[in-house]
Amino acid sequence: MKLHIAGIEWDDGNQQKCQKHGLTIAEIEAFFEKEQYRVIADAKHSNSIEQRFIAVGRLTERLIFIGFTLRAKETGIMIRPISARYMREKEARKLW
Numbered sequence: 001m002k003l004h005i006a007g008i009e010w011d012d013g014n015q016q017k018c019q020k021h022g023l024t025i026a027e028i029e030a031f032f033e034k035e036q037y038r039v040i041a042d043a044k045h046s047n048s049i050e051q052r053f054i055a056v057g058r059l060t061e062r063l064i065f066i067g068f069t070l071r072a073k074e075t076g077i078m079i080r081p082i083s084a085r086y087m088r089e090k091e092a093r094k095l096w
Helices: 012-019 025-033 089-095
Strands: 038-041 052-058 063-073 076-086
Touching: 012 025, 012 076, 025 052, 025 063, 025 076, 063 089
Parallel strands: none
Antiparallel strands: 038 052, 052 063, 063 076
């Protein structure tokens, strides 16, 4: 599934948090440009104000996990990454 988005929303907070586990901003953006990744609703981290999602897929040979939310802007729907990291093997078997 590929999301149809206008872009990716970055600020100092989510850039630093997403990069702390070894993924670069360019890798995260490239991930969402790919055609094949799975999007799952993240009920555990969603609330009445904001629905959250998990995207799982491969960028290279390793599986990647990205937690994100969608934000409506004048230019269209934006992805706001919240967390990004390589997946652990146990997670990969469960989600992929």
